[in-house]
Amino acid sequence: MSVDYKLYDLGDFRLQRGATLRGAKLAYKTFGTLSPAKDNAIVYPTWYSGQHPDNEWLIGKGMALDPDKYFIVIPNMLGNGLSSSPSNTPEPYNASRFPQITAYDNVRAQHQLVTEHFGITKLPLVTGWSMGALQTFHWGAMYPDMVERIAPFCGSAKCSRHNFVFLEGVKAALTADAAFNNGWYGDKKPEKGLRAMARVYAGWGFSQAFYRQELDLKALGYSSLEDFLVAFWEGFFLPKDANNLLTMLWTWQNGDISDNELYNGDFRKALGAIKAKAYVMPGRTDLYFPPEDSEFEVAHMPNAKLIVFESVWGHFAGGPGTSPVDVKFLDEKLKELLNS
Structure with a gap:
């Protein structure tokens, strides 16, 4: 069976919660060509249960994520079945023994791929839907000097209690x-x-x-x-x-950009550290990530704008290509952000 993605060897990857994934793998797919200056890369992480093909609806000629202009990297989340996961990890960390993975772990792995494998030091944009948005916020907070713009849509910087x-x-x-x-x-x-x-x-x-x-x-x-x-x-x-x-699911429930040694649980401080120009895009009727949560985030970020999908499609206003009107709206906002 032919595969349309590559595996990056992370080596023995130490996780935030104490385990080490030996011979850890990060699956990824790229679109477009990295410029000689290595300044045209966009990172576009996957969402809950999704894999890289589920992200491809937002990439195309003439769209904001245009492979003729940008080098787009879709890293697969740890646990999604392609990167190191319970289903593909050998004993003893197989099946339900697979260790707890945080969004911080995911973004650290992605950063290793982007910097060590591709030699990229600046990212014009990181964007993503749902858990992809959670990872997008992490990129902004963990690597504020590297990430120039972020566009998290229908997601949050911290899993709410609800x-x-x-x-x-x-x-x-x-x-x-x-x-x-x-x-x-x-x-x-x-x-x-x-x-x-x-x-x-x-x-x-x-x-x-x-x-x-x-x-x-x-x-x-x-x-x-x-x-x-x-x-x-x-x-x-x-x-x-x-x-x-x-x-x-555990990664999602424990999502929090301040839960690390950089911010020690200070959520406002973590939001305040995001230097990137940010378009935070919640859905008006999203039952997981209501605009109120995004309003709080934007109020504590130095360079952020709140842009709401005025849509009845709920969480799916932002994904995976389900509502054509919302796709068009999102694409236009991404173009606006990239051109700013």
Whole structure:
């Protein structure tokens, strides 16, 4: 089977929570050509359960992320099944023994790829959706002198308490399946748990207005609400590995740009350290990341602007190419930011 990505060897990678991933791998894909001056690179991290192909809808000729102009790097999150993950790591750190990964770990690994492998010292832009936005905020706070612009969309710099609680519901649904067997399910995947998780998620990914307007039928073309829940949502999660999903879920719940030795838990200080020109873009009806959280972030960042998706598509206003109107809006804002 041919693969369209490369693996970068991180070596023995020490994690923030104390474990070491030996022979750790970071999967990535690039678009475009790195300029001789190495000054045209954009980092575009993946989101919860997503892999690099799920990011490609925002890249194209004539778009803000134009491979004719920029060298675009999509690094796959640790735990997503392509980079080092429970599903592909040898014993003893396999399956549910896979260690806890923070967003800080992810961005440190990405920084190693960008600086040591590509020799890049300046980034015109880091951008990402959802957990990609979490990593984008981390880039801004961890490497303020390197990152010139950030555009986190439909995501936050710190997992809110309400968001944490939502994810507890997702986790409980997945792990309640007896077949899950504390993560030691082998080849027999916890199908009931994955389907239950999908049902919990379905009430959060799109807004009340989305369902009220029946956009699952009228815009996405499903034949009934049940068809949408099975074909879209269950179909989305069933191919994914349960331990991988739980690893990324833990990363999400513990997302916090100040949870490191740079800021020692001082969230305002971490936000204040982000020098990059920032477009922080929440969705008006996003149930995970409401604009109020973004307002707080922008108020404490020195060079940030709040730009809201006035959309009924909820969290999916920002991803993965689902709402054409919102894609166009996002692309225009990214062009504006890159040209500033």
